[in-house]
Amino acid sequence: MIWLKRSFLALLAVALWVVLSLLFLSKERLCNGAVEAAASKGVTLCYDGRTASMLGCRLERTTVLYGHAPVAKVGLALFTPWKIEISKIRLEGLAASMLPPKIATVRFEPLGGTIYAEGDFGVLRGDVAWSGRRVNLELTPSSLMKREFGATLREFRQKNGKYTYALSF
Structure with missing residues (x-):
């Protein structure tokens, strides 16, 4: 019975360490890491407002550039250790x-490995299998997406009215 108690205490200590590490992680470093990770891929983030709080980091009114070409304008980007949420996106x-140019929201939860996006294109749901290094996306397209962006939909595989796309990393 003593081994059960010690195992439980060890598991509790590890869980507490993980929670406290995420809580006390420097949110300023988290924000800098997000900007630097984008820059390493050739993406430049130009933002008007940046706020770091106890829970995460916010970038407001951000322009996304790839090289020197504008790609999107983002109303709000929120980075936390457990979730990345970007809203009010306008593609350029x-x-x-x-x-389609308007995307309402994009949410990525790295711990759960889930992706969710919603906009004029329809609804996109996805999951990330970290162990298999695979991303599976499922798109339920809107009528606008079907009507005007058929070339993009051809990149997906169609099955039962839904379009799937899988890639590995």
């Missing part, structure tokens, strides 16, 4: 020719 330039 080449990206607007591939997808």
